[in-house]
Amino acid sequence: MGRWEPNARGRLAQAALELYTEQGYEQTTVVEITARAGLTERTFYRHFADKREVLFFGTEMAKELLARSVAEAPADASAMDAVGAALEALGAEFQANAERVRLRNAVVSAHAELRERELIKLAGLAEAMADALRDRGTPDPAAGLAAETGIAVLKVAFARWIDDPGRPDLPGILRASTAELRNVLADRTPA
Amino acid sequence: MGRWEPNARGRLAQAALELYTEQGYEQTTVVEITARAGLTERTFYRHFADKREVLFFGTEMAKELLARSVAEAPADASAMDAVGAALEALGAEFQANAERVRLRNAVVSAHAELRERELIKLAGLAEAMADALRDRGTPDPAAGLAAETGIAVLKVAFARWIDDPGRPDLPGILRASTAELRNVLADRTPA
DNA sequence: CGGTGTGATGACAGAACCTGTCATCACTTT
DNA sequence: AAAGTGATGACAGGTTCTGTCATCACACCG
Numbered sequence: 001m002g003r004w005e006p007n008a009r010g011r012l013a014q015a016a017l018e019l020y021t022e023q024g025y026e027q028t029t030v031v032e033i034t035a036r037a038g039l040t041e042r043t044f045y046r047h048f049a050d051k052r053e054v055l056f057f058g059t060e061m062a063k064e065l066l067a068r069s070v071a072e073a074p075a076d077a078s079a080m081d082a083v084g085a086a087l088e089a090l091g092a093e094f095q096a097n098a099e100r101v102r103l104r105n106a107v108v109s110a111h112a113e114l115r116e117r118e119l120i121k122l123a124g125l126a127e128a129m130a131d132a133l134r135d136r137g138t139p140d141p142a143a144g145l146a147a148e149t150g151i152a153v154l155k156v157a158f159a160r161w162i163d164d165p166g167r168p169d170l171p172g173i174l175r176a177s178t179a180e181l182r183n184v185l186a187d188r189t190p191a
Numbered sequence: 192m193g194r195w196e197p198n199a200r201g202r203l204a205q206a207a208l209e210l211y212t213e214q215g216y217e218q219t220t221v222v223e224i225t226a227r228a229g230l231t232e233r234t235f236y237r238h239f240a241d242k243r244e245v246l247f248f249g250t251e252m253a254k255e256l257l258a259r260s261v262a263e264a265p266a267d268a269s270a271m272d273a274v275g276a277a278l279e280a281l282g283a284e285f286q287a288n289a290e291r292v293r294l295r296n297a298v299v300s301a302h303a304e305l306r307e308r309e310l311i312k313l314a315g316l317a318e319a320m321a322d323a324l325r326d327r328g329t330p331d332p333a334a335g336l337a338a339e340t341g342i343a344v345l346k347v348a349f350a351r352w353i354d355d356p357g358r359p360d361l362p363g364i365l366r367a368s369t370a371e372l373r374n375v376l377a378d379r380t381p382a
Numbered sequence: 383c384g385g386t387g388t389g390a391t392g393a394c395a396g397a398a399c400c401t402g403t404c405a406t407c408a409c410t411t412t
Numbered sequence: 413a414a415a416g417t418g419a420t421g422a423c424a425g426g427t428t429c430t431g432t433c434a435t436c437a438c439a440c441c442g
Contacts, residue, residue, distance in 0.1 A: 004408090004419070004420070008419085008420085029397090029398065029399090030398080030399070030400090031398085039420080039421090040420075040421055040422080041399090041400090042400095042401090042420080042421070042422080042423095043419080043420060043421080045399090045400065045401075046419080046420080049400095050399080050400075051398095051399070051400090078375075078378040079375055080375055080376055080378065081378070112311065115311060115314075116307040116308060116310065116311045117307060119307065119310035119311055119314060120303065120306060120307045120310055123306075123310060141347055141351060141368060141371060142371060142374075142375050144347045144350070145343070145344070145347050145368065145371060145372045145375050146375050148343035148344075148346055148347055149340055149343045149344075149372060149375070149376075151343070152336070152339035152340045152342070152343045153336065153339075153340075155339055156332055156335045156336050156339055159335070160332060177332060177336065180332060180333060180336060181336045181340060181376065182376050182377075183333075184269075184270055184271055184333050184336055184337050184340070185271055185340075185372065185373050185376045185377075186373070186376075186377070187269040187271065187272070195390070195391070195437090199390085199391085220426090220427065220428090221427080221428070221429090222427090230391080230392090231391075231392055231393080232428095232429090233391080233392070233393080233394095233429095233430090234390080234391060234392080236428090236429065236430075237390080237391080240429095241428080241429075242427095242428070242429090
C-alpha cells in the first residue's frame, strides 16, 4: 500500500543502527537518521516512541517466544525447568543471529541510556514469563521468583557468551549457569 | 561555607520530591524545582546529572551497605548466605524509613523513565555485591549469579512488602523469599 | 592589610529531543 | 465521481541539557 517507499519502519531501524555504529549513539541526531531513510523527523516519532526505542525492535518477539516456550513446557515440568527451556529457546535464537546480536549489544552496552532501556525490556520479559507460569498453575511468589531468577541467569550467561567468542554455545552456557545456580543456592560453592 | 543558603543539593532534592508528589513527575519542570529551592536551572544540573537522578540520592549509600555486609559476613558463610545477610541489612534500612521509601516508590513506579533509572541502579547494586563476593573468594560465575539472584529476590520481596502494608517485616519477607527460591530451584514447587 | 585565588552560582545562548496540529496526497470505497 | 483513509510533510513550540563567561563572597598568602 504505498504512495511512499515501502517499509519506512525497517528503513529507519536500519539507518539508525548503521549511524549509531558508524559515529556513535550520542553523536547521531534523529534528523540524520530520517535523512538517511528519506523521511522527516516527525515520522520517526510516529514509528518509535523515542531515539532509544529504535534499537529494541525484537523485544516483542522475544517476549512472545519466552511466553510460548513456558506455556508449551511439559505439564509435569517444574517452574524453573519451564523457565530454563524458554531461556534456551531464546538463547538459540540469539545464536542464530549472533552477528547482529553482538553488533547491537556493542552499541547498547556503550551507553547508559540504552542499558537502562535494555533493563526495562528484560523486566518485561520476566513479567511475561511470570504471567505464563501463573497461567500454568505456578503460585506466587514462586512464579515471580522463577521468572526474575531466570532473567538473572540470562544476564550472567549472556555476558559470558559475549566475553568469550570461543564458546559460542549460548544454550549450553545457559544450562550450565542454571546448574551452577542450583549449586550456589544449595550452598556448595564450587572450586 | 557559604555566601549562599547552605545545602543547595538537599534543598533541590527536597523540592523535587515535593513537586513530583504534588503535581506529578512529567508535569514538573526543572525550572519549577529550582525556583522552589531558590536557585537557577543551571545549578540543578551542577548537582544532578539529569531530572531523574535527583530521586536516587540514596543509592550510593545502599551500595556501600550491601558491599560492607557481604564483606563482613562470616568467612565460612556461603556466597548466597552472605548475599542474604546483605539484603536483610538493606531491608531493615528500608523499613526504618518506611514512609519515605514508600513515597519515593510511588513516584518512581508511576513513570517508565524513573523505573528505568531504578533498574540500572539495582544493576549497580548487584555489581557491587558481586565485587564484594569475589573479594572474599567466591569464583565466577558463582559471584555474579549469587549477586544477580539476590537482586531478583529483592525485587520480588520488595514488591510484596509494598503491596501488603499489613506485613511490615521486610527482612522477614526477604528471608522467606530466599527460602522459597531454594525450593523453586530444588524443583519442589509448593502448594 | 591588600592582592590573588577558589568555588559555587547566575546569566545567556543554543542544540537536540519530543509533541501538537493542520495540510497534503495517493489510494480505496461507495 | 465524491467521500474517506492513512501515512507523511511542514511548522511551531516547550523542555531538557550543555557550553561559556561573568560575578561575588570567602580563604589564603605575602
